[in-house]
Amino acid sequence: MTSKLRSILAVTALSLATLPAAAQDKPQAEVMHWWTSGGESAAIKTFADAYEKAGGEWIDTATAGGENSRAATINRMVGGQPPTAAQFNTGRQFDDLVSQGLIRPIEDLAAEGGWRNAMPTALVEAASRDGEMYALPINVHGQNWTFYSRDVLEKSGVSELPSTWEAMVPALQKIKDAGFTPLALGGQPWQERALFNAILLQQGGKDLYMKVYRDKDEEAVRSEGFRKAVETYGALRGMVDAGSPGRSWNDTTALLLRDNAAVQVMGDWVKGEFTNAGQKPGEDYGCTIGLDDSMLMVGGDVFVFPKTDEPAKKAAQDLLVETMISKDAQVAFNLAKGSMPVRSDVDTSAFDACAKKGLELLRSEDSQAPVFEILVSASLAGSVDDVVTQFWNNPSAEPDDVIEGFVNAFEVEG
C-alpha cells in the first residue's frame, strides 16, 4: 500500500518536473506591445512567425492603447514579473526604468550584430544611455508628412502643393473659398502639437527646432523665427471643419479619402488608411515630407528587454533581438506596418513611392531631425501639449501666449 502510494507520488513528481522542462526546450518569449489594429497586428505577426521559424516560442501579450500597454509593462517590471520584451516609443519613456536598473543593456548584442552602424544616428542615440544601448529600434516613422488629395486641389484651382508655409496659407484659403475643408485635423492635443512641430521644423529650420526642444533655449523661443511659426500655426485655426475637436487621426484621414478635405499633416501610419481604401500613393493621393521633401522628422518604436538572471530567459531575449533586427524580418515587418526599416542595408525595392522618399532622406544626417519625444521628457511634452492646444482652440489667443507658455514650461519642467 505504502509502496504503491510512493510510486504514484514519484510519478506525479516526475511528471511535474519534466513538464516545464519540456516547454523550456524552446526559448520562450513573452512580448508586450500595443499593436492591435488590422495593419499593426499583421506587422507584429511577421515578427512572431520569424521567431517561431528560428526555433522559439512566441507568447503574444497585446494591450490596446500605448499608455495602457506601457502602464502594464511598468507594473509587471516593478512587481518582479517582467515580460521577455516590451514595446516603447523611441524617446525618453523608459528613462526611469533604466536608471532604476530594471532594463538589460544590449550593448554586447549591438557590438556583435553589426547592425548599429546601419541605423539612423538619432535613433541610436535615443536608444542609448551613457553610451550603452538599452533598447532595440525596430522601425522608423516619419512624423512630418503632408498628405493631400489631388482631386480637391485640382477642383479648387490649386495646381501644385506650395512648398513653403508662406505660400501654403493663401492656397488653403483658396481651397476654403472653393467650398472644401482646407486642413484635415483631428483636434486632439497630440495631433495639434504634431502640426505645430511640423510647421516649426519646416519654417524655422532644424537649427531652431533643435535649439527649442533639445537645448530648451529661451532666446530661441523668443526669436523671430519661432514667432513666425506660431503666427502661421495661428492662421490655420480657421482652416478646419466644425467636427474637428476630439476626432481621431484615422477618422480625419477619411475626409481626404472622401475628397472632402485637402491636406493632412501626420505621420506615415496614415498610409495604411489609404491602402485599406485601395488608393495608391503618388496617384490617388500625394505625399511630401514637410512641404519640400527636405527634412524628415524621425521617430519610431523600440523594444526593451527587462533584466533577468535566468539564462533561459536571456537566451530567449538574444534570439528575439537577432530575429527582429534581421534583414528579412525588417522588410516584412515594415511593409506591413507602413513604416521604414531601421537598417539602411536592406532591400527596399518593395516599398512604395512615399516610403522611398523617406528612405532617401534617411541616408544623410543633415536631412533628418528627431521627433520631440526623443528630446524632451514626458512631463515637458505634456506641458507643451497644454500650451499648444490652448492656443489652437482659442481664436483670440495671441502668439505671445505660446511664447510665454513655452518659456514657463521650460522653467518648470526643465
Next chain:
Amino acid sequence: MTSPRKRPKTASLVLIPFWLVVLAAYVGTMLWTVQISFTASKLLPVDTYVGFDQYERLFSSTRWIVSMQNVVIFGALFISGALVLGFLLAVVLDQRVRFENSLRTIFLYPYAMSFIVTGLIWQWLMNPGLGIQKAVRDWGFESFSFAWAVDRDMALYALVLAGLWQASGLVMALMLAGLRGVDEEIWKASRIDGIPAWRVYLFVVVPMLRPLIVTAVVLLSISVVKAFDLVVALTNGGPGISSDMPAKFVMDNLFTRQNIGLATAAATVMLITVAAVLVPWIYTEYFRKVRAGAAT
C-alpha cells in the same frame, strides 16, 4: 432611537479583519499617496523629498486651475439639475399616470449604462457631422446649431447635459419611493384645508424626503468628484482644456506624463477639498442627530 449599547467582545474580535483591510487598503494607500506627493517621483515612486514643490507646480498650472473651476461649475449644475429633474419626474409619475411601469423603466434605463457609454452616445448626438444638428439641418432648418461638445464655451455644459440624462432617473427612483411612503392622511388633511398640491409638495413633502435627498446628493457628489470616464468619452477635456476635470488631470500625469509626484499632489488636494466640504456636513447631518437621539 435606540440607546447605544455596549458591544460584546466577540463582535469586536470578528471586526478585526475588517478594520485591518480598511486600514491597509484605504487609509494605507491614502497615506502613501500623500507621502509620494512630497517626493520628486516621476515614473516610479522614489524617496527624494522636495517639500511642497509639487504643490507649487500644481497651482502654477493653468490646466489645474481650469479643471478645478470646471468641477465646481459641473458639480453645482449637475447635482442641482439632477435633483430638480428627478423630483419633477417622480411627482409626475406619482399622479398615478398610465404606463407608469414602462415610463419608470425608460427614465431609469440610462442609469444602467456606464458613463463611457453615456459619453459616447452624446458625443455622437452632438457631433456636427452626424448628430442632431445634421439631422435637423437635413430636414430643412439650415441655421439650426447644436454642437456643444466641439464648442469651447459649451463643452462643459455638454457634460452636464449628458450627466443629467444619466443620473436623473436614479434620483427619480429614490424620490418616487419616498413619495409613495408619504401618508395618505397628509394628503387628505391638506385637501380638507384647501391647500394647493404644489404647496404641499414644496413645504410638506420635500422636508419629509430629507433623508432621501441626502442620499441622492451623496451619490451624485461621488460621481462629480470622480468625473473621468464621462469626460474622456464625451470631450476628452477639450476643445483645448475647456472641459478638463481634476480626475483627468491626475490620470494624465499618473500614466502618460510620468509625473507621479504631481499627480499625487493633485489627488491630495482633491481629497482635502472633498473632506473640507463633507466632514462638517456629515457631522451636522448624522452625529448631532445621534447625540440628540441619545439624549432623549
